[in-house]
Amino acid sequence: NAxxxxxxxxxxxxxxxxMTLQCAQDMNHNSMYWYRQDPGMGxxxxxxxxxxxxxxxxxxxxxxxxxxxxxxxxxxxxxxAAPSQTSVYFCASSAQTLLQHFGDGTRLSIL
Amino acid sequence: xxxxxxxxxxxxVSEGASLELRCNYSYGATPYLFWxxxxxxxxxxxxxxxxxxxxxxxxxxxxxxEFKRSQSSFNLRKPSxxxxxxxxxxxxxGATGGYxxxxxxxxxxLAVHP
Numbered sequence: 001n002a003x004x005x006x007x008x009x010x011x012x013x014x015x016x017x018x019m020t021l022q023c024a025q026d027m028n029h030n031s032m033y034w035y036r037q038d039p040g041m042g043x044x045x046x047x048x049x050x051x052x053x054x055x056x057x058x059x060x061x062x063x064x065x066x067x068x069x070x071x072x073x074x075x076x077x078x079x080x081a082a083p084s085q086t087s088v089y090f091c092a093s094s095a096q097t098l099l100q101h102f103g104d105g106t107r108l109s110i111l
Numbered sequence: 112x113x114x115x116x117x118x119x120x121x122x123x124v125s126e127g128a129s130l131e132l133r134c135n136y137s138y139g140a141t142p143y144l145f146w147x148x149x150x151x152x153x154x155x156x157x158x159x160x161x162x163x164x165x166x167x168x169x170x171x172x173x174x175x176x177e178f179k180r181s182q183s184s185f186n187l188r189k190p191s192x193x194x195x196x197x198x199x200x201x202x203x204x205g206a207t208g209g210y211x212x213x214x215x216x217x218x219x220x221l222a223v224h225p
Contacts, residue, residue, distance in 0.1 A: 004154075031211060040120070040217050040218075041217055042115075042201060042215035042216050042217045042218055043155075043201070043213075043215040044215075045212065045213075048212075050211075090154060090155070092155075094211060096211075097211065098143050098145075098205035098211045098212075098213065099157070099160065100211075100213060101157075102147075102154040102155040102156075103154050104152075104153055104154040105152075105153075105154055
């Protein structure tokens with residue numbers, strides 16, 4: 001089982017460039033999430049989608065946009081990348097419960 | 112506001128020694144509690160969870176955790192650590208209402224000496 005798949009795994013951008021991080025899950029989960037992980041700060045929620053067709057802001061949404069393309073896919077877009085957005089990004093999904101399943105992450109560096 | 116505190120940023124233990132990782136939470140209602148492990152370059156894997164019932168929960172890889180409501184704690188334990196346990200460990204509390212939200216602690220990085 002693939003579970004939650006994130007692409008790309010690594011990316012280097014220049015300040016001001018745009019990029020979309022892709023996430024797909026094959027578990028028929030309703031809810032999907034995007035987190036960022038920074039040293040000493042754990043995981044912080046950027047955006048979430050409780051169900052297909054809905055998206056909402058999390059704790060740190062500034063500088064990001066999301067699209068819930070269908071039930072399987074939830075993308076995260078950086079319109080104008082900034083060095084402060086250098087981080088590891090994780091996508092997760094869950095059914096009706098709190099039990100979230102995580103992808104392997106995208107390591108993003110912005111120069 | 113809900114929060115999770117993991118007081119130890121780094122812990123080093125010898126292989127075969129026992130391990131306890133601390134986690135304290137702040138949450139007004141009955142908490143749903145989780146421990147995740149992250150190996151280098153990997154995503155987060157669920158070790159164990161507490162929703163209700165027996166306060167001592169067993170997880171994968173020989174880990175267990177005990178929920179103590181009076182201390183607002185959910186400490187992770189393992190009686191004998193293996194070198195492969197070296198990783199970062201995250202405690203999380205789950206909050207319902209609106210959407211299913213996980214609040215993570217900052218993590219504890221475990222190093223294991225041979």
